Structures are given as C-alpha cells and as structure tokens.
Amino acid sequence: MRDHPHSNLPGxxxxxxxxxxxxxxxxxxxxxxxxxxxxxxxxxxxxTQWVALxxxxxxxxMLADLHALTVNxxxxxxxxxxxRTAAQYLAGGLDPDRATLFAQSHVAAHAxxxxxxxxxTGYGEAxxxxxxxxxxxxxxxxxxxxxxxxxxxxxxxxxxxYDAALVPVGEDQRQHLELTRDLAERxxxxxxxxxxxxxxxxxxxxxxxxxxxxxxxxxxxxxxASAKGTIWLLKDPQRAAKAVKSAVTDDGAEILFDPVAKPxxxxxxxxxxxxxxxxxxDVVAEFEGRQYGHLKVALADVVVDVxxxxxEKVNTFLADPAELDAILARGAERAREVADQTLTRVYDRxxxxxxxxxxxx
Ligand code: TYM
Numbered sequence: 524m525r526d527h528p529h530s531n532l533p534g535x536x537x538x539x540x541x542x543x544x545x546x547x548x549x550x551x552x553x554x555x556x557x558x559x560x561x562x563x564x565x566x567x568x569x570x571t572q573w574v575a576l577x578x579x580x581x582x583x584x585m586l587a588d589l590h591a592l593t594v595n596x597x598x599x600x601x602x603x604x605x606x607r608t609a610a611q612y613l614a615g616g617l618d619p620d621r622a623t624l625f626a627q628s629h630v631a632a633h634a635x636x637x638x639x640x641x642x643x644t645g646y647g648e649a650x651x652x653x654x655x656x657x658x659x660x661x662x663x664x665x666x667x668x669x670x671x672x673x674x675x676x677x678x679x680x681x682x683x684x685y686d687a688a689l690v691p692v693g694e695d696q697r698q699h700l701e702l703t704r705d706l707a708e709r710x711x712x713x714x715x716x717x718x719x720x721x722x723x724x725x726x727x728x729x730x731x732x733x734x735x736x737x738x739x740x741x742x743x744x745x746x747x748a749s750a751k752g753t754i755w756l757l758k759d760p761q762r763a764a765k766a767v768k769s770a771v772t773d774d775g776a777e778i779l780f781d782p783v784a785k786p787x788x789x790x791x792x793x794x795x796x797x798x799x800x801x802x803x804x805d806v807v808a809e810f811e812g813r814q815y816g817h818l819k820v821a822l823a824d825v826v827v828d829v830x831x832x833x834x835e836k837v838n839t840f841l842a843d844p845a846e847l848d849a850i851l852a853r854g855a856e857r858a859r860e861v862a863d864q865t866l867t868r869v870y871d872r873x874x875x876x877x878x879x880x881x882x883x884x
Contacts, residue, residue, distance in 0.1 A: 542653065546736055548688040552573060553681060555588075555591045557596065558745045562755050572727060580688075581623075583685050585624075593674055605626060606844060606847055616836040625851055625855040627847070632865070635866055636683065640679050648705075652698060655674065679699075683719045695732070703722060733788065736751065754826060764824075764826060768819045778807065794826075
C-alpha cells in the first residue's frame with residue numbers, strides 16, 4: 524500500500540516545503556509523451572534549460588503521461604513513448620543523481636490535488652485557455668473531452684505539489700502558468716498564505732518559441748507537425764538536414780535577426796545560436812555579407828552533429844529498459860515523499876477529515 528497523504532495527523536509538525544536533506548529551491552517541469560520523438564522546440568525551449576538548472580535547483584522533471592491520455596493514445600504506443608521520452612531526458616543530459624525523473628502516473632497525488640484545484644477553477648476561466656480552444660476546435664467526433672478541458676488544472680497540480688518556485692517551459696505554456704499562479708493565490712487567500720507556493724515561469728526569450736521551418740510564424744509542434752517543418756530528435760539526421768536546407772526563408776538576401784520582417788531567417792539564426800551556444804551578435808556577424816544558403820548549410824551541419832550523438836545515447840538507454848524503469852521507480856519514490864506532504868497539507872487546509880492512523884498502519 525502506498526503511503527497515504529493523510530499519514531501525518533493534526534498536531535504533528537507540519538511537513539512543509541523544502542526537504543531537510545536538500546535546501547535548493549525547487550523546480551518542476553514535464554513533457555507529454557505523445558509522439559515517438561521529441562522535437563527541436565522541446566529540446567531548445569525546455570530540455571536545455573532543465574539541464575542548466577539541475578545543479579542549482581532541486582529539480583523534478585516528469586513524464587506527463589496522464590496529460591498524454593488526452594489524445595487517446597493506443598496503450599502500447601503510450602508505454603513505448605513514455606520510455607522513449609525518458610531515454611531522451613537522459614540523453615539530453617538530465618542526471619538522475621541530481622534531478623528527480625519520474626512518471627506523473629506513478630505519483631497518485633497529481634490526480635488527487637487536481638480534483639481539489641478543479642473545485643476552485645471557474646468554468647469560464649478554464650474555457651479561456653487558448654490551447655484548449657485551439658485543440659478543441661480541431662477535434663472531430665464527439666468533440667473535446669472533459670480531460671482536455673481540465674488539462675491545465677492537472678498541470679497546476681503538478682507544479683503546486685512540489686512547492687516549485689520556478690517552472691522552466693517554452694512560451695506556449697505561459698497562460699497555463701498564469702492559471703497556476705491564480706489558483707495558488709486563490710488557495711492562499713482562502714486557506715492561509717502558506718498553503719501552496721506561488722510559482723514563477725522561467726521562460727528564456729531567445730529560445731522560448733522555435734518555429735516550424737515551413738511556416739515560420741507557427742511554433743514547431745508535436746501535434747501540428749508539418750512533415751518538412753519539424754526537426755524530430757530521433758528521426759534520420761540527414762532528413763533533418765534536408766528540412767533545414769529547404770526551410771522557408773524571407774524576401775531580401777541579407778541575414779539579419781529581425782523576427783517581424785524576417786521570421787524564417789531569424790528562426791534559423793535562433794536555432795543556430797542556441798545549438799552552438801553563441802550569442803546572436805556573434806552569429807549575425809559570422810554571416811554578414813553571406814547568403815541564406817550559407818546559413819542553411821551551416822545549420823544543417825550543426826543539427827546533424829547534435830542529433831547523431833544524441834540518438835546514440837538514446838539507443839543505449841533504450842537497450843536497457845529495466846534500468847530505465849529502475850530510474851523512474853527511484854524518482855517516483857522521491858517525488859511521492861514530497862507530493863504526499865503537500866497533498867496532506869492541502870487536504871487538511873480545505874477541511875477534509877484525516878483518516879484514523881490505524882486505518883493505514
Ligand atoms: P509539451 O510536451 O507540449 O512540451 C514540452 C516543453 O517543450 C516546450 N516547447 C517549445 N519550446 C520552444 N519552442 C517550441 N516550438 C516548443 N514546443 C514545445 C513547451 O513549452 C514545454 O516546456 N503542458 C506541458 C506539459 C506539462 C508541464 C506540466 C509543463 C504537464 N505538466 C507542469 C510544466 C509544468 C506540455 O504540453 O508540454
């Protein structure tokens with residue numbers, strides 16, 4: 524039986540916030556295992572930040588497998604994609620000895636806190652989420668599910684359970700983060716100022732939105748993926764190189780960073796600067812007086828140089844699924860310790876009756 528979140532009774536010291544053995548401030552983030560591969564937007568917008576933050580923060584990085592259920596995946600595909608996403612986390616540089624890597628569904632408190640939060644979320648408030656509006660507009664059949672509607676509430680639960688101070692994400696998650704903050708402030712106003720921690724988004728402007736190579740005003744996306752506009756981390760690197768070389772560029776010939784006048788070229792420059800870890804000024808200077816084709820060839824080479832070793836590492840991790848599962852099991856254990864304490868605190872604050880200790884011993 525898992526530890527029930529009500530296992531500390533009223534009168535016992537409140538188990539708040541940071542664990543005694545790790546005084547670093549907390550962060551939490553996650554990705555949905557909805558495809559066989561992550562794409563370059565996930566890699567640059569999120570993963571590189573996660574890696575950069577894992578030393579200075581007590582980081583919780585989850586596989587958002589419950590969120591992935593909103594697209595109704597085939598069961599076998601979901602399991603496979605969840606492991607593949609975990610392997611990509613590791614190949615990208617996340618270190619299970621420094622950060623807690625886990626699957627959302629392994630920590631029951633996520634769904635439990637989401638219920639409490641859903642009782643404090645306005646119907647209209649949830650309906651205003653642009654991702655919900657976009658995704659539901661594209662749903663055929665019976666239309667959007669209730670799960671798609673409450674998706675951001677589950678996301679708020681993910682974050683609040685870990686008392687996360689920061690949430691490293693791409694630009695597309697900003698509105699969900701605002702909802703999370705509103706919910707946190709609402710709970711604190713109603714049930715006491717230290718009920719939950721109000722998180723801040725961590726969005727690094729230069730890489731917060733990587734655009735589709737064929738449609739450089741739309742974000743590169745797992746769900747909207749245009750065949751030639753998306754760079755998948757686990758597909759043939761030569762195909763990625765081709766996609767870069769056939770990227771849509773802009774009128775004129777000069778290589779300038781100007782996202783409004785030159786969205787295509789600016790997207791390529793952003794990717795190039797991020798992958799080579801150089802400043803935009805430096806990169807623009809390199810291509811001064813040269814043509815779009817030069818930038819495309821240089822970027823294609825860099826992309827191939829990143830993808831080949833990345834894929835080799837992913838394959839090594841995928842070759843040992845038992846080890847992957849063991850890493851996730853260890854992560855879930857640590858995540859449960861933290862999440863269950865928060866859930867206990869919130870259940871207590873909202874007035875739920877603790878079960879008798881004997882019921883759980
Ligand atoms: P997901 O799986 O869509 O994306 C994972 C991360 O990648 C970022 N991202 C991008 N960044 C830059 N350019 C792009 N084109 C691009 N596309 C995606 C996303 O912003 C995200 O950071 N709802 C979340 C998953 C989630 C979550 C959470 C995140 C569930 N619970 C709690 C943070 C905290 C999502 O769908 O991400």
